[in-house]
Amino acid sequence: MTRQRFFIIDAFAHIFRAFYAVKNIDHNAVFGFTMMLRKLLASEDPEFIAVAFDTSAPTFRKELYPEYKANRDAMPESLVPQIPIIKELIEAFNIPMVEAPGFEADDIIGTLAKRAAEKNVQAVIVSGDKDMLQLVQGDDIVMFDSKKGVEYLGESGIPDFFGCKPDQIIDLLTIWGDSSDNVPGVRGVGEKGAKKLLAEYGNLDEIYKNLDQIKQKRYREGFADARDRIELTRTLVTIRTDLELAFDEDTYRRKEPQNDDLRALYERLNFKTLMEQVPITLRRCETEYELLDNEERLKAWLDEIKEKAFVVFDIETTSLNPVDAQLVGMALALDADKAAYVPLRHEGQDPAWTERAETMLKSMMTDQNVTKCAHNAKYDISVLFNKGWEILGRIEDTMLMSYLINPNDSRHGMDDLAEQHLHYRTIHFEEVAGTGKDQVTFDKVPLDKACQYAAEDADITFQLYDKLYPQLKDLELVSVYNVVERPLIPVLARMENAGVRVNSDYLTDMSARMEDMIQGLEKEIYELAGEEFNLKSTKQLGEILFEKLGLSPVKKTTKTKSYSTDQSVLEALAAKGHEVPAKMLDYRMVTKLKSTYVDALPDMINATTGRVHSSFNQFVAATGRLSSNNPNLQNIPIRTEMGRDIRAAFIPREGWVMVAADYSQIELRLMAHFSKDETLVGAFRQGEDIHRRTAGEIMGVVPDLVTDDMRRAAKSINFGLIYGMGDFRLAQELGIPRKKAREYIETYFEKMPKVLSFRDEVIAKAREAGEVRTYFGRHRQLPELQSRNKNMQNQGERLAVNTLIQGTAAEIIKLAMIHLDEALSQSDLHASMLLQVHDELVLECPSEEAERVGALLQETMENVVHFEVPLVAEVHTGHNWKETK
């Protein structure tokens, strides 16, 4: 086993180095010092450690020699306030700091090193100062330059620096003097001379004894001249090793950092990346929660809930999928650390109890006057809706709060939030239910474990509510929470529960036909390529195309720098008449449609309901859009004929029809509203074809003379506008020279100047606030605008504009959904909302209601808000989704 090591760090040497090395940030020396320290701790993992500081008190050297260090400049102004922070930092790292008034850090280091070596601990001096080499002693005391990393400097390395033996260093330094410390040496004797004389005579005393033998007059005179002060110089350059300092193992043993203090410090200093790397000391559950397994205790709780008109709840079930989930139990919380669990269907429970307890819980959950709070309430109420419980009263959701507070974050799960906000490690589901093959459903979990797990979740949800709601208020997000997001929860729950009917036979038939096409294409491509390969491997395809067939590569992939074979590349190659890329385009389309949709959808049909129940996620998109998964029903094909046919597989229930409506050009209309540009506003008010009108403006012709190509170009510009497209991309898209694309964009802004000034204003405001706000008050932080990287900043600018437009459009359709849900429930209609695809709502209803539902749908969508330009929703009815166009 190697010896234990004691790292002694020269504080100011590293502070100055950090100060000059790190640029462009506040607290640069603190940052640089922190990085050095972290690196050292991580890579060297020392057993003992200390940081040595100089003090401002006059040192014995100054007393002996008033000119000592008199030539030093004052500490740079911006460094001065960083020193106490660095001391705080070292304290947070739990590393002892050593000061010795009257002495310098070097003397502390010298003394501690010697003491440690005496106790058979290797002393490692962390410093770049070569003067320190006088302290080096065999393997007992070595030097370590943190800048160079792992390089140790022991006795054997010394000749490389000084060209002399270790015990000659002090005399060598004496002869040289130290100009940076204002210590005079022997005048006229330089590096070469000093080394030569020491090699010849052994040490300084011998040199003086034999002074008259020295041939060079210059040297003789120099030494004679320095004779009176040479001892003083020797004292000044000699590092002391005799301070009253002991090497005490307990004092200098490395300890765990005070991570909470470190975090607080990093937070204060805005060291974000460092902060993320500090492990949080997490609290664990210490509360014993109440098991409510008899009527009296349950009643006592329900009475208190009724009185407070508030409860946090969390249900436990047998499945993450609400359609399949059986209610196993319900946890309740009324205060921090005050939570309980009601077991309902654990194995072996009395069905009579289940019924009595459910009746009591249902009456509470359907009580209009009780506010209910849950984490991801959509799941809980979906399950309860499926049991026929009409959940009433206000519903709060801590997951929703977290999302609104930081929509850029992807982690809003309770376990994550508990760690983040409460420094608390929750019992994870896997810990009570097992993992992988061994995982059991919650009804098999023993009651005591189930109680602690479930009640803790309710408890934590309560504590998160306490923490997050005030933040929601401070950030002025309560309005968007109450008006848009919170009321949407039950709407989405109903939509997911409804699901959509899918014609499985139709897809099976389609799949077989596609398989034939794929086989044919495969064969053709193999023949053209002269060999068989995996057509689905971009790597293999790239090698075939660009190595074997010798086609010239168009571009490389971003990360792996391999040949790109994406659609645009294949199209470019196909346009030159190459057959393999042309066939590959067909192959790609058919296999994509088949594997992603045609084959996947029938597998997603729920066995119980016979329908597909996609999730509509409210917490994913940073702009406020919904997202859909399992399956994603928001990217069902429409653009190609073959793709569009897939939509015919989505059918209404027997005797019903599909009714769908989509907003026409909602994002461009928002652009018109926000910018108030007369041309854009006018065009929408007149009900003109917006792309035709734009083309007319840009190309300078009357709308009637706009060709299809001109309209296509204008359409690209209109969409690009919303995304912040540049001339490069537009040129690529339209196949025109970049210069021409640039002209188009310039003319666009000349003709519609207010669109440009709107853009500039949004960006300026976002830069000022560090975030962008949508019409209904949702925010999105834009750290990109703070970046020193120009590309990042440009991206931040695009995000600002796009988030305002896309986010507001998302809010409008969310409101339409809320209003429609309300209107339908107030009516005698039987329609249900099935899908939302960003600007489109799809419903099903009995055939005879189609007209009324369509009218209600249109009316609702068009009147969510009244803006500068009308919102237009186009309604279509059909026997399947494909027909609703």
Next chain:
DNA sequence: CCAACGACGTAC
């Protein structure tokens, strides 16, 4: 053997 990642492609 599986998880993470990259490339690609579908939607608005």
Next chain:
DNA sequence: GACGTACGTCGTTGGT
């Protein structure tokens, strides 16, 4: 480097 928001499939890679 150049256009925003998502999700799913497949192949590859790299660690267990």
